Structures are given as C-alpha cells and as structure tokens.
Amino acid sequence: MSRRTLLAQALGPIRLRHVCGAAVVTIAAALAACGGGGGTTARDPGDPSGGGVDLPALPAGFPSPRIPADAPVTAARAELGRHLFFDIRLSGNGRQACASCHQPDKALTDGRMTAIGSTGQAHPRNTQSLLNVVFSPTLTWANPSLLLLEKQMEVPLFSEDPVEMGINDGNKAEVLARLRGDSRYPALFRAAFPDSAGEPDWSRIITAISAYQRTLYSGDSRYDRFLKGALTLTASEQRGLTLFFEEKAECFHCHGSFNFNDQIVHAGSRLIETPFNNTGLYNIGGTGAFPVGNRGVFELTEQPRDMGKFRAPSLRNVALTAPYMHDGTIATLEEVLDFYAAGGRNITEGPHAGDGRRNPNKSGLIGLIQLSTQDKADLIAFLRALTDLSLASNPALADPWAGTANSFRTTLPSTAASATP
Template identity: 65%
Template sequence: MAKCVIPVLLSWSLVACNTGTVTEDTSLQSAAWQWQLPTNFPVPFVPADNPMTTAKVELGRHLFYDLRLSGNGTQACGTCHLQEKAFTDGLAVAKGSTGEFHPRNSQHLANVVYNTTLTWANFSLSSLERQMEVPMFGEDPIELGINDKNKEEVLQRFVQDSQYQQLFSQAFPEQNQAINYANIIKAIASFQRALISGNSRYDQSLTGKATLTASEIRGKDLFFGEKAECFHCHGSFNFNDQVRHAGSRIVETPFHNTGLFNIGGTGEFPFPNRGIFELSGKAEDMGKFRASSLRNIAVTAPYMHDGSIATLEAVLDFYAAGGRNITEGIHAGDGRKNPFKSELVTRIDLNEQEKADIVAFLKTLTDDEFLTNPKFANPFTQAKQP
C-alpha cells in the first residue's frame, strides 16, 4: 500500500514490552511522530492544544487498556473496544463497569480521527477529548463509573505507579505534576487518533497490489452505482458521510432516519434511542443517527445503533426493503412508511446474487493489518494487568 509519511512533532518514543513493563528507547527520543497514511487519505485534523506525539500515543495506549481507569477497577476503554473486532465488542449494546447496559451499540474506532461527530446521535460531541468525558464521568448510563466519590482514588492508582510516572513525564515533559485527568483524556484521544485503517484488500486493489473477484467487482459497481446508491451515505474514503480533516473548509454533520422503527405508525423510535431528537426536540429529528463508517464492517456485527440486526446479509435485506416492518410486539410498525425517513432510503430491487455481491464487496473492506497491529494492542499481558 502506498503511504505518505508526514512528520508532525518531535517527541519521546517508548517501547512496550509484552510483560507489561515500559522501557525508554533512547535511540528514538528525537524521532518525529509520523502519520502512516494511504495516498488517498488526507492529513487528519488535530487540535492545537493536543498535538500528536509518540510518547503521548503510547501513554494513551496503556490508559486505554488499563482496568484501573474505572471506578471499581473492573473495566477499561478496551473492554468495549476490542482490536480484533475493529474496536467494537460484538455485543448488541455495550455493558458498563457496574453491569448496566448502554442503550446503544459500541461503535468501532477505525479512522475515528476523521469523524465530524463522535457518537451515534450527538451533534455537540465533535472532539475526542470532549467525548472521552462521557464514558469516564457519565452517570446515565454508567460506563467507567468515575465520580466525585472515587475520582481521587482512581487518579492515585496512576500517581503511585512508577511506570505511569515515567510515561506521563515523557508525554508531558513540560509539566511537574503531569498525572491528572486532563492529561489522561489528551493521551487517550491521541491514541485513538493514531488508529488509522487503510490497508484492506479494497485499498490494495486501488494501487494494483490486490485483485478483487468478479463477485466483489460486481458488488463494488452496485455499491457506487445508480442502482443500490450506497455511496450517498458511505461514499467517502472512509465510507461514511461525516468527514473532517486538516484541509476541511466546510464540515457537514448529516444524520439519517433509515426506517428502522415506526412505532404505531407515528414515526416514533423506542426511548431513549430516538436519535438526535433526544437533544434537539424537533419532530423531524426523530430516529436520526449518524452513518457509521463501513471499514472493517465484516467484523463489527451486530449492526445498527441498537445492535438489532445480526448479519450483513440481514442489513442488505433491510435496506433493499426500504426499512423494517415490525408486525408484532411493543415496537410494531412499518418503518418503510416512517414519516421522518430519509428520502435516500427507498426500496431497491436487488436479486439474491446482487445482494451477495454487495456483501462480498463489503468484506473486502476488512483491514487485517489494522486488526492485528501490535502498536494498537493491549500492552498488558493477562498475568500482568493491574
């Protein structure tokens, strides 16, 4: 895969050993942080108050996987975001550190640096730093469960750890007391920004390093063509329609009602999963959610904001039907007739072969290198996890 290497900032560099310990690599202390980007990927946007450094990314990786970053010490960010599943968890909805279920499905983190907004349905969360406050300190639902009663105890777990004393001092060398929540958030956000995925078979085919099968090519043509028209919501280099990068001049934040529900024919979605309506209160925003990137989609089942569709094949059936018709139960209603449904979601006349071809193409978006890259992996062995 052709890549452009873009130096960003001189920084420290760390090497994580598989024993869970960290040693300083003095030979790399003067190395620059570099974006390893495919040639068709733009330079990511990074906020000026949290520049990327190698040391900060490495600190963020440790914090991302550390169970101690939860009130009761039982859960980490990595609990709900597993690398082998493109940083999802395989569950219909996420489960927090206290056992409380989140109403929504854990989103994958591949190329999250390019997302304009960061959750399924919150137009106000547009930075990774701001979003990180939600799982850490949120009370409804409880995720990591850090609160006023335990936040000092949680912080002391890192203050008293000699390994983290070193990690923080290398990531924030200008600060005398670097171990604080602001820096924890900055470090995790930096690690998340480093999660670049762009070496799937589809990407390789663009540079002549891989060849798609006849079925995959037919699926690609349907995906980007006028029959299926998937490209309207998934046509960017990141296969979504909310993209921000360093060169962005206009930043759009579309959300879509896809006809997943239409309770009682009223257009209603189940509370509290009613899309950006929960924030705006506008009737036309009922059931509007962000279109997720389709990269690595084959490993991120189940699908939709509530994890209610189990397979890619079922997702294709749903979109081909122009929505979902629920015939019984408390959520009964014909989503195909939802009055707030996007005009982009209409019935598509696809035969079984065409559906299979589109699924075959979607599977070419799996980036095996990303799913196994040791730079993104848990630095703690099971035996050494604090």
C-alpha cells in the same frame, strides 16, 4: 496503471461522475485526487526521546487529518494514551478499560448488541468503532454538537446515565492513586507532558487518550490494495463494487467517502457536512416514534423532524463489527441488506410494532431497492473486502498490559478473553 484507471475498469459502465461529482461520492477522496497520505511513517520531531519514535503511518490515499492546534499528537502522548486505553484500573471499579468495549479483534467494537458499563448497566446503543475517528466531525450516534475527542472522552469516563467507566467525584482520587502506584506511568507522563513531573491528572489523561485515538488508522483492506494496484478483486467483489457505487443499490449516498461514511473532516476541509438520517428502523404504532431513550437527535432538539435520526457509521471493517444499527438489532450483513432493500423494517408484533417503511420522518434516500440473490452476494463480497487484515498485527492496537492483571482481557468473558487480535 493509475488507481483511477483501476477503478474505472472495475466500475465498468458506471460513468466517472460517480467518482468526480462533488455531490455524489468521493471514493477514497476521489482516489486521493486531493492529495493526502502516501503511507509513509510519520516521525515525531518533538518527541522527548529525540524524534526516534514513530507515529503510525497515514494510509496511502488518506488526506492529512485535522488536529487541534492546542492538542498536538506526539508519539509520547499516543504511547501514554495506549497504556491508559487498555488499563482496567482507569475505571470506577478497576475492572473495565476503554478496550473492554473497543476490542482490537472486533475492529474496536465489542460484539454486543449494546454496550455494558462497569456497573453492568446495559446501554441503549451499539458500540461504534474508533478506527479513523480522527476524520469524524461528530463523534456519537446522535449528538451533532459533540465535535471534539477531548470533550467526547468525558462522556465514557464520567457519565452517570448510562454508567460507562464509572468514574465519579467519589472515586476520582482512588483511580488516580492506582495509576500513580504503577512504575510505568511516571516516565510515560513525563515524556508526554514534560511539565507534569510524572503526575497523572484528568486533563492529561484525557489529552493522551485523545491523541492515541487520533492515530488509530485503518486503510489496508483488499479494496485499498486494489486501489494501489497491488491486487485484483474477485469477480464477485468487482460486481459488488459496481453495485455499491451506482444508483441501483445506492449505498454510496451515505457511505461514499474514503472512510465509507457521509461525515468527513480533514486538514483540507472547507465545507463540513454532518447529516443524520432516519432509515425506517422503527415506526411505533404508525406515529413515527422510536423507542423511548433511543430516539436519536430528537433527544437533544425535541424537534419532531429529528425523531430517529442517527449518524451513518463507517463501513470499513464492517464484517468485524456485528451486530448492526444504532441499537444492534440487526445481526448479520445479509439482514442489513434485506432491511435496506425493503426500504425499512416492518415490525409486526410487540411493543415496537409498526411499519418503518412508512415512517413519516424517513430519509428520502431510503426506498425500495430491487436486488437479486446474486446482487446481495456480490455486495457482501465487496463489504468483506473492506476488512483490514493488518489490524491483528498493528502495534498501535497491541495491549501493552498483555499478560498482566491490568489487561482488559482479564475481565472479559472467557470466550472473548481467549481471542487473539
């Protein structure tokens, strides 16, 4: 039975215009009608080991990613990037790794309302997942101009406000010296960059971590297995699927791609759309304002129409990535559904008081939605079916420093450090 037939059966009364209509929803890239990955493991013929190292498999139904010609992804570069990603020595104070905020057991988020940098500074925004980031044309909550992973990587490494990894001109040499002092890195750098003589530098570090990030796929949820005909969704999950992709709940408008968001780029992309939307989360004093320091695209453009505009995140693994929204101020999936069903959030007291439902800059896609208690339960069931249980055993997400002092888990709070991905 074809995936299209399976989906048509699950959608029931929904006309397939929701699947085939180019302007509506490209569910699983129109069920991979455009071609795409077959779930096979890619070999790296250029790997210095002789091509015997595997790159992670592209999930079935996913299109081939667009990789910059001057930054090819090799298994050796990805392996070096994995070591760097989990290594706490790659920070100003030697106690924070990339993985400190992008933890495997939380779908590469951190479970916090907002991120905490290496100096203890709280960030204004919630940590986004890096899974399937290779398919994202923009790379932050609210910067339409940050389009390349290599450029984005400079932000967490070197940002001064807010401080993330805490690397600066005063400690750059010290950080590199820590890496040079480890016996693993010379061979890893030589394999990834044969012209490097095993010496780390910032350009190669950034290139390697970016290569690793481009291999972080997630596409083995119950929903994906359903599309392949490998299982049947529960009755509640099927009803939730129907609601998700029809006009009643309208979720698909912003979360209708194969990655369940509305910004996608891949090797076959011709027209790339990068929408940012105001969802009515705030309307301080009835003026349309969002909290200072967290005003979305407006902070870059200073255009009133951009106040409160943020990127819609992927809903893959959404059950693992609480709390929600750009500032982490909604705690549960149930509360998220209530927020969207109400057409925004009404804050009745405090410094942020205002009725977001009436925000003058709110997207026209956000309006009152009539959902019953059963509708909400079914949508939650479907959203939970987007969880990729294989993440716990994904070797690409395994900490190569596990059990050593260099592991990111050595500096997490005890409850987080004891968790097992």
